[in-house]
Amino acid sequence: MEFAIVDIETTGGNPNMGGITEIAVIVTDGNSILDRFQTLINPERHIPDFIIGLTGINQNMVQDAPTFIEIAEELYDFLKNRVFVAHNVNFDYSFIKEAFKAHGIDFNPPKLCTVRLSRKAFPGFGSYGLGRLCEQLSISIENRHRAFGDAQATAILFEKIYNQSPDLIFQNLKKNNGEAFLPPNISKETYAQLPEETGIYYFHNDKGQVIYVGKANNIKARFKSHFSGNSKEKLQLKSEIYDVSWELTGSEFLAYLLEVSEIKKFWPKYNKALKFKSSSWGLFQYEDSNGFIRFQVGKNTGNLKSIYEFDSHSEGWKFILDKTEEFNLCPKLTGIQKTTGACYDHQIEKCSGACCNKETVEGYNLKAQKLLNSLGGQHGSIIIKEKGKNTGESCALYFENGVFRGYGFFDHDDFFQENTDIINMITMVKPLPETKYILRSFVGKIHHRNIMIV
Secondary structure, eight states: OOEEEEEEEESSSOTTTOOEEEEEEEEEOSSSEEEEEEEEOOOSSOOOHHHHHHHOOOHHHHTTSOOHHHHHHHHHHHHTTSEEEETTHHHHHHHHHHHHHHTTOOOOOOEEEHHHHHHHHSTTOSOOSHHHHHHHTTOOOSSTTSHHHHHHHHHHHHHHHHHHOHHHHHHHHHHHTTTTTSOTTSOHHHHHHSOSSSEEEEEEOTTSOEEEEEEESSHHHHHHHHTSSOOHHHHHHHHHOOEEEEEEOSOHHHHHHHHHHHHHHHOOTTOOOOOOOOOOEEEEEEEOTTSOEEEEEEEOOSSSOOSEEESSHHHHHHHHHHHHHHTTOOTTTTTSOOOSSSOHHHHTTOSOSGGGTOSOHHHHHHHHHHHHHHTGGGSSEEEEEEEOSSTTEEEEEEEETTEEEEEEEEEGGGTTSSOTTTGGGSEEOOOOTTHHHHHHHHHTTSOGGGEEEO
């Protein structure tokens, strides 16, 4: 068995936002080094100053380096059929997995973490960070916070663990391969087929009946979390599950909506009752004496009809802050700033001056009307464009008076063009009042260009 000891340097801590600037891989069989791979990588984005200070890798060093796609095939072949090992393995693994995924490569090797292994092999240390751990084990690190220096030190650490406690290595491999947590009636093959994508999933009993419905951005990871722990309910579910099925949605929004619909359809044994809070806050609209359209977030008392509803004041406040910026509205006229004269934003040239008659009523109200048009979800019929299940399609979510009524998947080029038959192309679902709360929680994050009023 061969182990690939991996270390990377990145532009940040989020694998979906950051980029890889350097990678080093050292292959060992547990006793000796077999091969090496090392390169700087052009992350195709800015490297923050604090990262430059930490790693010493700056923009000039990577500008002529290969991009990840240029090394992807070679790196994949180098890592293939080897156990992926790193210190805090999920960090390095998640970046590399996301980078491969962005270029259409599925990467899912067995992995080991030298932090976890070290805690068991060398109990009682005060710290298990790589620097402190190597210091306590007399392992020298050359070029700390550079990929090859850290990978080399990690390789020496791994070999120490391997030679001292080889059973520990293989026990953790077995555990990480899913053999320890799997329910007795779910095979490794079934688990291996679970997608690491967004959608809804169903647990079935020995008669094929649905006993649980869930949603997840990563169905495979979510499945595993159901059986991590020994609570009474988890153990009971573990004994009753015989099969898993799923439907991919691409969109987290659609996954939430379908989950509610399927729970109401099957009333599964292990799903708790759906609970939604009442709407105690609202967005109110009025026209001032100068004819400007104004907005205000306030309590839903029933005396005035709100044009939009929120579950909390903080939700409403964030909503109007975001919409004020998105539509370039005046913060005084949206109730954010309380001033007697011009708003503070006008003083720094962010506001066009509706608050001090520097902007025309007609021009400002056109922008305010765009905000109103984007709120069509709670009254009237709208279609919301969401991402589809793959890069070649979009998802259409259809709502009537805020209630989810149907969905469909379309080619990007065909979607949101003038098409009077678009509703006839949508799969209709049973209307459930609960879905309006899901719409409300998502609509504030959706750009108005992706909302079409029917």
